[in-house]
Amino acid sequence: MDEPLLFELSSPGRTGFSLPACDVPKTPLPEGRVRDDLSLPEVSERDLIKHFTRLSQLNFSVDTGFYPLGSCTMKYNPKVNEEMARLPGFAHIHPYQDEGLVQGALRLMYELQEYLAEIAGLPAVSLQPAAGAHGELTGMLMVRAYHQNRHDRERRVVLVPDSAHGTNPATAAMCGYRVMTIPSDGRGNIDADILRDRADESVAALMLTNPNTLGLFEERILEVAEIIHGLGALIYCDGANMNALLGIAKPGELGMDILHYNLHKTFATPHGGGGPGAGATAVREDLAPFLPLPLVARRETSEGTRYYLDYDRPLSIGKVGSFYGNFGVMVKAYAYIRSLGGDGLREVSEDAVLNANYLLSGLKGYYYLPYDRPCLHECVFSGRWQKEIGVRTLDIAKRLIDFGFHPPTIYFPLIVEEALMIEPTETESLETLEGFLAAMKEIAREAREEPDTLRSAPHKMPLSRLDEVTAARRPNLRWKGGFDKGGSFLLKFS
Amino acid sequence: MSYLPHTDSDRKRMLEAIGVDSIDRLLEVVPEESRYPSLDLPPALSEMEVVRFLRGLAEENADLDHHPCFLGAGAYRHFIPAVVDHVLRRGEFYTAYTPYQPEASQGTLTAIYEYQSMICDLTGMDVTNASLYDGASAVAEAALMAARITRREELVVARNVHPAYRQVLSTYTQGLGLPIREVGYDHQGRMDLASVRESLSSDSACLIVQHPNFFGCLEDLSAASELAHRVGALLVACVDPIALGLFRPPGEEGADLVVGEAQALGNPLSFGGPYLGFLACGQEYMRQLPGRLVGMTTDTQGRRGFVLTLQTREQHIRREKATSNICSNEALVALAATVYLAAMGKQGLRQVAELCFHKAHYAARQIEGLPGFSLPFGEFFKEFVVKTPLSPREVNGKLWERGIVGGYDLGRDYPELADGLLFCVTEMNPKEEIDALVRALEEVR
Numbered sequence: 001m002d003e004p005l006l007f008e009l010s011s012p013g014r015t016g017f018s019l020p021a022c023d024v025p026k027t028p029l030p031e032g033r034v035r036d037d038l039s040l041p042e043v044s045e046r047d048l049i050k051h052f053t054r055l056s057q058l059n060f061s062v063d064t065g066f067y068p069l070g071s072c073t074m075k076y077n078p079k080v081n082e083e084m085a086r087l088p089g090f091a092h093i094h095p096y097q098d099e100g101l102v103q104g105a106l107r108l109m110y111e112l113q114e115y116l117a118e119i120a121g122l123p124a125v126s127l128q129p130a131a132g133a134h135g136e137l138t139g140m141l142m143v144r145a146y147h148q149n150r151h152d153r154e155r156r157v158v159l160v161p162d163s164a165h166g167t168n169p170a171t172a173a174m175c176g177y178r179v180m181t182i183p184s185d186g187r188g189n190i191d192a193d194i195l196r197d198r199a200d201e202s203v204a205a206l207m208l209t210n211p212n213t214l215g216l217f218e219e220r221i222l223e224v225a226e227i228i229h230g231l232g233a234l235i236y237c238d239g240a241n242m243n244a245l246l247g248i249a250k251p252g253e254l255g256m257d258i259l260h261y262n263l264h265k266t267f268a269t270p271h272g273g274g275g276p277g278a279g280a281t282a283v284r285e286d287l288a289p290f291l292p293l294p295l296v297a298r299r300e301t302s303e304g305t306r307y308y309l310d311y312d313r314p315l316s317i318g319k320v321g322s323f324y325g326n327f328g329v330m331v332k333a334y335a336y337i338r339s340l341g342g343d344g345l346r347e348v349s350e351d352a353v354l355n356a357n358y359l360l361s362g363l364k365g366y367y368y369l370p371y372d373r374p375c376l377h378e379c380v381f382s383g384r385w386q387k388e389i390g391v392r393t394l395d396i397a398k399r400l401i402d403f404g405f406h407p408p409t410i411y412f413p414l415i416v417e418e419a420l421m422i423e424p425t426e427t428e429s430l431e432t433l434e435g436f437l438a439a440m441k442e443i444a445r446e447a448r449e450e451p452d453t454l455r456s457a458p459h460k461m462p463l464s465r466l467d468e469v470t471a472a473r474r475p476n477l478r479w480k481g482g483f484d485k486g487g488s489f490l491l492k493f494s
Numbered sequence: 495m496s497y498l499p500h501t502d503s504d505r506k507r508m509l510e511a512i513g514v515d516s517i518d519r520l521l522e523v524v525p526e527e528s529r530y531p532s533l534d535l536p537p538a539l540s541e542m543e544v545v546r547f548l549r550g551l552a553e554e555n556a557d558l559d560h561h562p563c564f565l566g567a568g569a570y571r572h573f574i575p576a577v578v579d580h581v582l583r584r585g586e587f588y589t590a591y592t593p594y595q596p597e598a599s600q601g602t603l604t605a606i607y608e609y610q611s612m613i614c615d616l617t618g619m620d621v622t623n624a625s626l627y628d629g630a631s632a633v634a635e636a637a638l639m640a641a642r643i644t645r646r647e648e649l650v651v652a653r654n655v656h657p658a659y660r661q662v663l664s665t666y667t668q669g670l671g672l673p674i675r676e677v678g679y680d681h682q683g684r685m686d687l688a689s690v691r692e693s694l695s696s697d698s699a700c701l702i703v704q705h706p707n708f709f710g711c712l713e714d715l716s717a718a719s720e721l722a723h724r725v726g727a728l729l730v731a732c733v734d735p736i737a738l739g740l741f742r743p744p745g746e747e748g749a750d751l752v753v754g755e756a757q758a759l760g761n762p763l764s765f766g767g768p769y770l771g772f773l774a775c776g777q778e779y780m781r782q783l784p785g786r787l788v789g790m791t792t793d794t795q796g797r798r799g800f801v802l803t804l805q806t807r808e809q810h811i812r813r814e815k816a817t818s819n820i821c822s823n824e825a826l827v828a829l830a831a832t833v834y835l836a837a838m839g840k841q842g843l844r845q846v847a848e849l850c851f852h853k854a855h856y857a858a859r860q861i862e863g864l865p866g867f868s869l870p871f872g873e874f875f876k877e878f879v880v881k882t883p884l885s886p887r888e889v890n891g892k893l894w895e896r897g898i899v900g901g902y903d904l905g906r907d908y909p910e911l912a913d914g915l916l917f918c919v920t921e922m923n924p925k926e927e928i929d930a931l932v933r934a935l936e937e938v939r
Contacts, residue, residue: 003604005604005607005608006608006836007608007611010839014839015839015841015842016575016577016836016837016838016839016842017575017837017838017839017841017842017845019573019842019845019846019849019921020849020921020924022848022849022852022853023924023925024852024853024856024925024928025852025856026852027851027852027855027856029740029848029851030712030873033712033741033742034740034741034742035738035740035741035742035743035746038615038616038738038739038840038843038844039615039840040612040615040616040835040836040838040839040840040843041612041835041836041839041840042839042840042841043836043837043839045575045577045837048577048833048836048837049577049580049581051836052581052584052605052833053581053584055600055601055602055604055605056581056584056586056587056601057586057601058599058600058601058604059586059587059590059598059599059600059601059602060590060595060598060599061585061586061587061588061589061590062585062589062590063585063586063589064585064586067590067591069591069594072591074589074591075497076497077588077589078495078497080541080544080545082583082588083545084544084545084548084552085764086579087548087549087552088552088557088559088560089549089551089552089553089554089555089557090552090555090764090765091557091762091763091764092557092558092559092571092762092763092764093555093556093557093558093763093764093765094558094563094565094569094571094763094765094899095569095763095765095766096565096567096569096902097555097556097565097899098890098894101555101556101894101899102555102556102765103554103555104550104551104552104553104554104555105551105555105765107551107554108548108551115535118533118534118535119533119535121531130627130628130631130767130768130824131627131820131821131822131823132821132822133809133819133820133821133822134627134631134820136819137666137819140669141665141668141669144668144669165809165810165821166808166809166810166811166812166813166816166821167809167810167819167821169809169813169814170809170812170813170814170816170818170819171819172814173814173815173816173819174638174666174669174670174818174819175669175670176669176670176671177669179813179814216523217523217524219523221525222525246533247530247531247533248521248524248529248530249524249525249528249529249531250528250531253528253531254525254528262822264822268497270588270589270826271588271589271590271591271592271822272587272588272590272824272825272826272827272829273587273588273590273591273592273593273599273602273605273825273826273829274591274592274593274602274624274786274822274823274825274826275625275768275822275823275824275825275826275827276767276768276822276823276824276825276826276827277822292665293661317665317668318661318662318664318665318668319630319658319661319662319665320631320662320665320666321627321628321630321631321662321767322568322569322628322629322630322631322656322658322659322662322755322766322767322769323568323569323628323658323765323766323767323769324765324766324767325766325767326767326768327764327765327766327767327768328762328764328765328767328768329767329768331548334548335544335548337535338536338538338539338544338547338548339495339496339538339539339541339544340495340496340538341535341536341537341538341539342532342533342534342535342537343533343538344495344496344538345533345535346530346533347496347498348496348498350517350521351498351500351505353517353520353521354500354505354508354509354512354517354520355508357508357512357520358508358511358512360512361511361512361513362511373523374514374519374520374523376520376521397595398595398597401595401597401598406595406598407595407598409594412810426498427497427498427499428499429499429500429504430499430500430504430507430508456794458597458598461597461598462600463596463597463600463793463797463799464597464793464794464795464797465597465793465794466596466597466791466792466793466799466800466801467791467792467793467794468596468791468801468803470791470792471789471790471791471801471803472789472803472804472805472806475780475787475789475803475804476789476790476791477607477610477620477621477622477780477787477788477789477790477803478607478610478611478614478620478621478622479607479608479611
């Protein structure tokens with residue numbers, strides 16, 4: 001990688017901006033408050049564009065290739081949605097403008113709430129959470145508010161299956177709960193027998209992902225719901241994997257009480273290199289009073305339908321974000337749902353399931369499959385056979401990069417040794433899937449016949465494997481000019 | 495429009511390979527009575543129809559490209575150079591995921607490292623995380639972090655911190671039961687130092703102050719840090735990054751944790767999101783930071799590269815013992831801030847801040863000269879409180895009759911300021927707009 005940092009491109013006095021002259025009389029700057037130095041880089045516009053364009057070329061992305069990162073739903077992001085979010089009437093409105101001046105935005109939010117409620121089979125929705133984990137926080141604070149409102153204060157435990165995303169236990173802890181882990185059974189479900197045995201009335205909620213992180217639908221879900229509800233507890237459903245269920249099943253009809261969506265997964269809004277997401281959260285009727293402030297509501301007036309922000313909700317847990325959530329992301333998700341309609345969404349999930357099962361059947365025999373049954377939107381293999389001959393899942397992942405594919409999620413879920421979690425999504429063609437299968441089979445061959453090729457992969461990238469141990473032991477988290485380790489690289493570019 | 499590539503013959507071939515005769519067979523695991531529910535959603539639209547419909551919705555909103563605007567209150571209209579969106583539109587950036595595989599993600603990782611470096615420069619701190627959701631969640635995360643560091647529970651927060659940030663703070667801390675004490679403001683609109691002194695004790699984890707505060711006034715961070723440190727509490731300073739182009743960095747004034755909302759750095763208003771929370775701290779607290787961090791390292795051949803680092807703080811490794819549950823953050827918004835700061839650079843950011851300062855002060859002087867209007871508070875940056883002769887609601891209504899989007903009605907959050915409007919003036923308001931505002935105010939009286 002030979003791209004210098006902005007700080008190395010900087011030269012005193014160089015500029016890349018133009019601003020109008022000050023057209024009002026100046027006011028003396030307050031004494032003793034003005035800073036002496038601001039060490040931001042000084043670059044020209046031309047160098048800036050070259051720099052960021054070259055950086056972009058060092059990234060894998062959905063637009064440039066297959067990105068089967070399990071649990072992340074890296075589907076194609078429709079371009080028209082990007083254009084819609086940039087319309088001045090959406091991008092250039094202030095959150096505190098009078099409601100009468102933002103009726104179009106409020107209507108969009110109201111209708112998105114309704115659509116997401118319909119898809120979940122849960123009648124009330126807040127769009128405020130900014131990401132999946134933020135939706136979890138919102139949901140679990142609602143669990144707490146629900147029990148408190150019933151004067152049921154002794155519930156201190158949240159149950160989490162051992163296959164859960166790390167955000168689940170982390171969220172429960174942030175909400176003041178003690179986490180109890182429930183193991184999975186031999187078919188990859190949460191073990192309902194152990195659950196029945198261990199759960200008691202100290203339980204506030206079970207956090208369940210369905211389909212779970214093995215890509216498997218919970219076979220005993222109705223029984224699990226019965227156990228939990230029988231104890232007066234609630235079920236929080238992590239909706240990270242909703243791409244499997246659109247029009248296939250409504251979580252609300254399966255006994256789920258709260259569900260967060262990841263609009264940036266299921267509803268095709270881009271991931272942006274790690275965000276922004278949006279974590280809309282849906283709940284059953286009797287939990288609606290606890291949803292964050294405000295909700296978007298509608299009333300009929302003599303002048304027609306009016307949309308407004310409803311703050312008159314005394315049982316609400318309060319605000320979870322500065323304003324109303326990631327509106328720009330909502331516009332994209334709304335456009336996506338309107339483009340597909342109900343039948344289109346069902347086809348999305350069907351093809352997502354088809355693609356994952358196609359990869360599952362294609363890789364069987366080449367990689368160890370710990371739970372051999374049809375999957376939903378993703379499949380989880382294990383690199384255990386390869387590990388026995390001295391090749392790790394990490395090596396397989398790095399070698400895939402050489403074949404032009406982003407690696408699957410690896411080493412997760414934690415209950416699968418050397419896990420490879422593959423989510424193709426519905427937007428990938430048969431040809432792409434076949435190319436991926438061919439690469440995975442070739443890698444399985446290489447593991448047996450030329451393991452060093454894998455251990456030293458990737459070979460075709462600007463950089464080889466990076467030293468993460470030193471990065472953590474001697475953290476260099478910012479540029480400090482010429483006197484630190486970073487500075488010594490200056491020489492290379494001069 | 496469905497974005498699905500498969501033809502029916504593709505599907506048939508795939509089903510044959512799998513060994514089932516229909517997709518339904520793969521879904522038999524779903525309880526039959528719940529399988530294939532009806533979905534009552536509007537019918538699918540073509541791309542042309544979607545565009546027409548959404549354009550219609552967008553046009554129902556009064557967009558600020560067409561109206562002078564003096565609203566701020568935590569969401570700011572600043573100039574965005576064209577290069578920012580040009581970079582954001584690169585699919586290689588916006589359609590990538592969190593950079594878990596560094597060899598395939600050096601673009602995002604390098605940009606985040608540059609972002610971290612520039613936020614550290616702006617704030618005068620050692621370490622910044624890769625982003626949080628927004629200013630409010632950054633305040634809340636900083637408070638939780640301070641409680642972990644000090645092993646204390648009580649949070650002291652100034653009442654002139656953004657009302658929404660205080661509300662989110664109270665939401666975030668309700669599960670852990672951390673008590674919150676609010677301290678009032680003085681006749682200059684600044685936190686009341688005497689009350690701060692009284693409220694802080696050996697139970698206090700932190701003092702949270704905003705600078706400039708919600709009223710736009712400049713605070714005395716040095717005095718605040720001295721009071722906090724005297725009882726072993728941390729000072730959390732919530733700042734406006736545009737103001738840092740002009741004013742001394744909070745790191746120099748004794749702040750321990752510096753947070754804020756960085757939407758103003760190259761991002762549109764977008765009706766309140768997506769925005770960008772940042773959280774910076776000193777080296778000594780690095781391992782208590784929530785969220786992602788990017789660090790510099792080398793590859794096996796000694797070449798420089800970047801990786802996600804210190805991940806043992808994070809939920810995917812530490813689960814219930816993590817420093818936060820945050821996973822997805824606001825990476826693309828942080829990229830916009832990076833490009834913005836690079837484009838403006840050392841001189842540009844200073845100029846933006848000075849333009850805001852001079853224009854806001856010009857506007858304030860003009861308004862103060864109007865009979866019936868007064869400026870109750872002291873030194874400010876780009877926002878100021880105006881006491882109005884009519885109710886703020888009426889004033890804003892009359893301004894809108896003239897096509898002007900007025901200020902923030904402070905009565906919403908401060909009953910004692912029921913006649914107060916918070917105006918914001920930035921480099922986006924030419925003198926004619928300010929003069930038009932002043933004329934309009936003169937007429938509404």
